[in-house]
Amino acid sequence: MRATKGQSAGESQLNLEKLMSFGNTLNAPAAAIADPWPVRVFHKIPILGSGPTSIFAPHATPAHDIDSLSVFVLSITLVIFLIVAGLLLYALVRYRRRPGDSQMEPVQLYGSNQIEIAWTVIPFLIVVVLFLTSARVNFVTERAARPANSLEVVVIGHQFWWEYRYPKLGIVTANELHIPASDPKAPTPTYLTMTSADVDHSFWVPELAGKMDLIPNKVNVMWIDPSKPGIYLGQCAQFCGAEHAMMLLRVYVDTPEQFAQWVASQKKPATEDASVAEGKKVFEHTACINCHRVTGTVATGQFGPDLTHLASRDTIAAGVEKNTPDNLRKWIDDPDSMKMGSLMPKMHLNNHELDAVTAYMASLR
């Protein structure tokens, strides 16, 4: 009896180690290590990996680590559910009242200390295992060493758009975050330093990482290292007011060459084009300049997105609409018609002025 007990204790310790190492692909480059089989099985469930923002389709190390941990936690909880629900179901069927039952009450049982202790201790051990695996991913993600060649971007949340500043590159842009792809062999992660200009927001691009809140008077940091170029989507995940739902996130992961090109174009001063001089004049003589900035002009506003390279962006209004001249014109004419509750006021421009300003905006490449 004693021997068996000792053996099973040893076994369970081994299992514990195995369980702990299960979520352990930490900080390994996303592509280098194959997922353990439960993760692979899980990823085959069609509905869970579908759509552009699934948490089970990771493309960067933080999201990948969470994915492995999640499948581990899901597996354990699923087993617990099946066992307990199975016992319940069995008891309900086995001990149901049947027509011919005697009128006597069944045997009354008042409890058992041994059983109570067993179902206190076993769940506690499961809790310890879950806690340790959780804490491991937690520490490794938040305390990851920051390589010297990492890119820093300051992310500032606004009602209802995103401001991105690249302090070392001297770039200020909005709503579309450009970062270089990170080679798993020589990682170049991007560190996002986050705060808010007004109310709480939350940065959530599920395929890259979990969310991190942007809170006024507080600075938070998160990092991402996607290796596959492409566009990754997300949106604000902390209720921030009327247009919370329309505060969309677009992360452009560029190849190193594309990124260098993008940086070079963003560093240029605003385009000067004589053919849109009238639009520029209208822009500079209305309240537009109170909120928006265009480098090299009188427009030095801080409340709205920087427009110096507006035309280089794919979308307007924080990802809500495509950046076409028609949409731009509609947006300038009546922001509420596109994004009800937007803080940009209607400027009451006449048709001629609208056309001119739209042409000017479209020229800001």
Added chain:
Amino acid sequence: MNDTTYDHPEGSLAALAKPTWLDVVNSWITTVDHKRIGIMYIGYALIFLVIGGIEALIMRVQLSVPNNHFTSPEVFNRMFTMHGTTMVFFVGMPILFGFGNYLIPLMIGARDMAFPRLNSFSFWVSAFGGLLLYFSFLGGDGLYGAGTAPDVGWFAYAPLTARIFSPGHSTDYWILGVFLSGIGSVGTALNLVVTIISLRCKGMTMGRLPLLAWIYLVVSWMVFIAIGPLTAAQIMLLLDRTVGSHFFDAQAGGSAVLWMHFFWIFGHPEVYILVLPAFGFANEIIPVFSRKAIFGYAAMVGATVGIGFVSLGVWAHHMFTVGLGPAGNAFFTFATMVVSVPTGIKIFNWLATIWGGRISFATPMLFSIGFLFQFLAAGLTGIMLAVAPFDWQLGNSYFVVGHFHYVLVGAILYMIFAAFYYWFPKMTGRMMSERLGKWHFWLFTLGFHITFDLMHIPGILGMPRRVFTYEADRGWGSWNMIISIGAIFQVIAILIFVWNMIRSYMKGEKAGPDPWDAWTLEWSTSSPPPHYNFAVEPVVESRRPLWDRKHPNDPDNAYE
């Protein structure tokens, strides 16, 4: 019957003249009888349940297809703010206090609560809080014409509640409505504690206290501890908004995170304040319909106290994405998971109670069984959310919305339904229809699972909560459509339930004092009980006094 005239002065008047409707209204408004106050609490909560349900339906219509324009974002934001605030403060709390008020004195063999006038005050001040909150639809505009009902979310994160981001008076109505409901809650909690401690009948030691009463004792202590920080925070916020203090005003150096701590140190115990009475109903109902004593009485009491204690130290699991750092996150991960140990004990003890019993599937038991499965699942999704890194993905997503509705509807509302079917005969003297009850159960269960099982999936697919609409390319549309369809079944089931109550009250089968062949004291008096509950103070010798009377040769006290 001489004591009728003594205890029932209005009864003797009734003999002289039939009371007018004004007399009836007057008698209800001025009553200090715990049973009438309990019924008023429950009725009031049911009205708000319907209102909160309508708000939910408006949201479900809006979300059923992407890029929908059924409501404006402003209206949608008001709907989820009012839905959450209503369901927690003006449905959950009053309905549980209503049952507590009605049942606790009867179960411990007392004639009333310890402080009948405080009881009445607590009810009316809570009720006024609800009316004040809803008056915001008329008065919230303020001088600024800036929106009507509150639209800052039920946890009202700062600094969105600051005057600059929330002009008008809507947020002030939210503060004051919730503040008043808190005063009522503390009053009733105090009353329950004193009643349970000092008004137990002869022989009812703490070790023989019905588990429901134990739970209300723990819940009341939690109310004392949890409501304080909320009330303090509400006052600070009110000062910020009215006299320009800067507790939460981030523009002036205030702290948004401070509000989160204040709110959740209330908000998380609050979840247990709501769910523990549901456990209490299960503790009373499951044994009776399994025909067995509750398994592990002492462990159940210990688990209740344990949940109460640990739940006070888990609040920051709502804040894993706030940037607390890995040590803080790890602590709250562990604390949160530890709650699952006493909760597990409870589930296992209910399982052991059923085991070896003779289970009859009357409606109260059906709802209790639904509760057992659904609470098990809700607890397990709770474990997932307690894993901080997993929560970085799932937090504030529709997965969370699915999870807490599994708790609030799948566990709490199910046990409230079970409690209705179980104690309605005691309260009215008439049985509810079993046939309609089964329709109610099966339709509601179908709708519940369509809606809330599937609600987890858009969360996994990246859908945040509190969005008034969403992009078509995200793949959330069909899920949301099915989720909304599930709501239809729930509405039909609720209509059946309301019809069942009305019809049964009018012409239900007569119940008699003890229709379920149960064991606790409330079944030893008539249905409905007289004003004074018990003509003679009962004397008990075990945890199941009616079992002792029914089985004099095999009394319970031999095993205690």
